[in-house]
Amino acid sequence: MAGISRIEPALTEEQRMISETARSYARRRLAPGAAERDRTGRFPIEEFFELAELGLVAMKVPASEGGTGIDNVGYALAMEAIAEACASTAVILASSNLASKILSEHASPEQKARWLAPYAEGKLGPASFALSEPACGSDAAALTTAARLDGGNWVLNGSKMWITSGAHAGLHVVFARSDGPGPAGISCFVVERGTPGLVIGKEESKMGKRASGTVALNFEECRLPASNLVGARGAGYAIALSALGAGRVGIAALSIGLAEAALAAGVAYGRERRAFGKALTEFQNTQFVLADCRTELDAAWLLALRAARLLDSGDKAPAETSMAKLFASEACGRIVDKMVQLHGGYGYSRDYEVERLYRDARITRIYEGTSEVQRLVISRALLDGSLSS
Ligand SMILES: Cc1cc2nc3c(=O)[nH]c(=O)nc-3n(C[C@H](O)[C@H](O)[C@H](O)COP(=O)(O)OP(=O)(O)OC[C@H]3O[C@@H](n4cnc5c(N)ncnc54)[C@H](O)[C@@H]3O)c2cc1C
Known part of the structure; x- marks a missing residue:
């Protein structure tokens, strides 16, 4: 904290508090096991639940929706403190906060009650953000995972690649093509853990961030209620x-x-x-x-x-x-x-x-x-x- 005061003396009390909370937890609970998790690849699921109790898994979700509603400066300070102790845990938090921010900004009140509130309470475990595919990452507008409407349900087919926390997430925020080529044909969906047709791939053996649980998600006639579409149809990209x-x-x-x-x-x-x-x-x-x-x-x-x-x-x-x-x-x-x-x-x-x-x-x-x-x-x-x- 002394260091950041020299770089940015004008932090608010709340920003200082989130930084200190994250650092003291990270040094006590994350740093000691970081080398072992790197060696074994153990996903820090217990630690994730503890981070939820500290309010660090829904930092971009307003308090009125069950989150902690931290501003972006506070979020950066917390992320730095966690990464100093364990970079794998930091990326799990980053992708989970990203997915929950999307729900907070684009989900309907009913969807928020169904997913966001229990997520923020830590009941669902991490959330994943599933955009990249085996054949496209930077060029995400070329994604091919397909979503078709069938008897009032959305049916997903295709694969997502490199999904952080994919095997441990309670819900996945998934981008799929519902309406023809290009960015305007992409929509955003929530796929809950255990949905039939969601097949979790094997864990990738990676150079680093070895405890962040990176997997492919495969969708094989994965059927979702129409109400799992988040935001407007075609607004996914x-x-x-x-x-x-x-x-x-x-x-x-x-x-x-x-x-x-x-x-x-x-x-x-x-x-x-x-x-x-x-x-x-x-x-x-x-x-x-x-x-x-x-x-x-x-x-x-x-x-x-x-x-x-x-x-x-x-x-x-x-x-x-x-x-x-x-x-x-x-x-x-x-x-x-x-x-x-x-x-x-x-x-x-x-x-x-x-x-x-x-x-x-x-x-x-x-x-x-x-x-x-x-x-x-x-x-x-x-x-x-x-x-x-
Ligand atoms: C550990 C890990 C965790 C990840 N977690 C997630 C996750 O949770 N969710 C998710 O959706 N994705 C995730 N990703 C995927 C990640 O976001 C992509 O790997 C990344 O966006 C790059 O895409 P790509 O791998 O397809 O590379 P490509 O897009 O194929 O790029 C290959 C190379 O070409 C370059 N290149 C591509 N296009 C251009 C251009 N127009 N001009 C110049 N150079 C270009 C790139 O910079 C790169 O050097 C993760 C990846 C890893 C390895």
Whole structure:
């Protein structure tokens, strides 16, 4: 908390509180088991229920709908604190908050009573956000999972890929093609756990974030009541993009938390390890590396906080949220790499935290929009004049 006060002195009491609540829980309950979960792939389901009790699983849901209604600055602070302790748990929270934000913004009052209230109370476990498919991720408008109306029911057929928490989620927010080609043909649906025709794929064996339970979801004549359509028919793509825009601040903050952990590990190791009669931190090379990392992290924070504030003011800020995600995730990659280097051979060993952080960091440049997609959004805004050149 002392660090963030130097970067952003004007935090509200509520923002400080959410940050402190998340950090104290994360250090006590998430950090000690993070290495073991990485090794075994155990999904932190008990921890998820505890996070629900702390109000951290429905941060984007207003209090009137059972959530905690935290603003985007508070959300970023909480996400950073969780990721510092366990990046897998942070991405579970990020995708679950994304799915619940969609329900909060687009579900009908009846749908909110049915799904959102029990979700926010922690009764359903995580929610998943299912957009990507085996043949398309960045080009999500090309998705092919089909939704057809049949006797008053929606019937889904197709596959979703890389779905965080997919095997553990109580409900899935799924995007499928209901009305012909292009973005306007996509609608948003809720598929509840256990719905016949929903077949959960095997868990992916991943480089990092190994406890985040990533699976494919297959729909085989999966029949849903007509009332499981969320928002207007054909509005699914706009719903997904709008949620992802705001979600990028969360991934920026997650990247910052992960890099903060790597930098702290590097400083501690550099103070201990001696070479040529000195601690590593006495070499000017080490000092300059650490100075560059701290500077990049503070810059990443400032971009993330700017984007969060713009969102809080009602501005969708597509370019600024993309800049925050692009810069923070790329800086995170550079920082974990430098901290592995600072550890020498030990940095390559599973016995040292930086080895896991190095693997966990890599995906931040890929999910919720690759770095290239963020650059497309930023350059589009620059060239159409909505960002000044
Ligand atoms: C661990 C993990 C968790 C995930 N969780 C979820 C989840 O919960 N829900 C979900 O829906 N998805 C999830 N994803 C999917 C993720 O969002 C996609 O992997 C990501 O959007 C990229 O899509 P892709 O893998 O299809 O790559 P592609 O879109 O095929 O891209 C491949 C490469 O081409 C580049 N590229 C593509 N288009 C362009 C272009 N126009 N210009 C320049 N370069 C381009 C990309 O930047 C990338 O480098 C997850 C993925 C992983 C690995």
